[in-house]
Amino acid sequence: MLLCDFHIHTTFSDGSLELRKTIDLFGQAGFDVIAITDHVVNGDNVMGKFARQFNLSIRGDNFDEYLQAIRMEAERACGKYGMLVIPGVEISKNYVSKEESAHLLLLDIKEFIPACMNYDEIFLEAKRQNTLTVACHPHHTPDMVNKDTLYLWNNRDKYAKYIDAWEIANRDDVFNVISLKKYPYVANSDFHKARHLYSWKTLLNCDKNVESVKNCIRHNKGVAITLFRN
């Protein structure tokens, strides 16, 4: 089984470790597949503008640099640790109301997708690029610091068909509603700090290449979750 984490932030957005150190941390711990998914924040409100102002978001003008850096590190990780690194982003649509907010992982992204596009446009663009879409922390969390992002779950009847998988577990939280609905699932760390290494993870029974990983998650066969502890 491949030990995987598809939700990892670096200093390209609000993570505390730079990309190289993040890759090393997961490589040294024996991971097989990871995805780097820094935030792309919507710039159409004060929160988004603040995030962009303080470089807590990937923007159109630094996306190529971001992608290039991940590709270089992916090559190094493959050679040194035998670890597959997938480039991705976390589309972060943040609003005052948690009912309107949503975060969406796009894995194996090739071109920049702005977060201020509407959901239909984002899903269409994601499909065009053949990215894997994962709705992250889709339900209520007991976390006092981070705000809930409920839009995709509340509108699941409309959007579930565009979403390849849902986060059934995020860091320490488990969303049992996902299992009740029998949606495809993954579990991720939402890694921001070194200690987040020890959290929920996904196990995949497939080959270690991008297409196999994407297919395995989409078909949701050979997928398991595990609480990775030291």
Next chain:
Amino acid sequence: MTVFIICAVISIAGIILYLLQAGAAYSLIKKKKVSVCLTAMHEPDYTPQVSILKPLKGLDDNLFDNLSSFCNQNYPSYEILFCLQDINDPAYKVARRVQERSPGRNISIVVEKCNIGLNPKVNNLIPAYRRARHPYVLISDSNVMVDENYLQEIMRFTADPSVGLVSNLIRGIGGRSLGALFENLHLNSFIIGSVSFLDRVLGMPCVIGKSMLMKKDDLEALGGLDAFKDILAEDFIIGREMQRSGKKVVLSNYVISNVNEYWGVKRFLNRHTRWGKLRWNIGGAKYISELLVNPVFIATLPILFMGPSQGTLSLAAFISLIKVLGDSMIGRTIESSAASTYNHKQSSLVYFLAPIKDILIGILWFVPLLSSTVVWRGNRYIIGKDSRLSPCSENEAWSWGFRITERRRARVA
């Protein structure tokens, strides 16, 4: 005023002792290189076979590189035995990957549950020790990283048949969190200074288990690893028993790296509480001298007792400044002499954390006087003389305190 004068005298005496320790560390690092080279000149082809035992439990910082560094040794014949108690340990996967990446090396992974004793590290080592095929065994912790000449350098000491054990100086590297920075500062000042001082000045071996090279026959003569299965400070006691048996215990000046990157402060405090309890139970009254070599803590006591004033603050600031400069000097000496492939340059500003670390260590110094139980790797024990462990009864008073704390913690979570 009397308190101030007493503290000032003790802290100045402490600074002098500290400077002696720093001098011992400096002279050890610089001087002994000559003798190693001479040995090598006399015995250029001296390369006996050695079994490296690596006990693994959980993911240490930099684990993959730490283990890999032992696969790249410039040494003709050696085997590596990674030993684990549980195949589901996350370190197993890393060990497997290291093994796969070094197909030309003789690497075995020994997974065997062994509950022969109370020391979990010795329990972990015993199955691999029994499988070790070579006449020399090197016990090396999983959080240690070395360069490719390490084995060659330390094996040279064994050319002298009177040498029974070779240990190494240890430095801490890689601090990226406050706890890790404290740990590394402590390793690079108090630990390296004390070990060097004991070796150079007092002729007392102070073996730290991060690297222990022994002839298997010599260890067997002491009863093998089984004889130390219930000793928590098995490293120190093995060194002491080896010396008592008439063999030399050598401290190599080849500095090995202990990679500590992401420690929390709690982990730092836990480790040094445990180590303090070990030293108290082994050293007894000698443990008091440790407070003397913590001049920063002593110098801050007048502030506590008499309140901040120009005199008390000046004393604390003066002693702290000397300590910062001293730690910085030792740190630079170690850095210039240690060979390492680890790529992380530490800022000189971290030495200004040394006084805070020393105050914390000073507070921890009192804990062993009040408690003789220790929790290590999830196990709780009572420490007796020479750090001999005995199991903690579940019915004793501490266990109720422990249960109440755990219940409270669970409720808060």
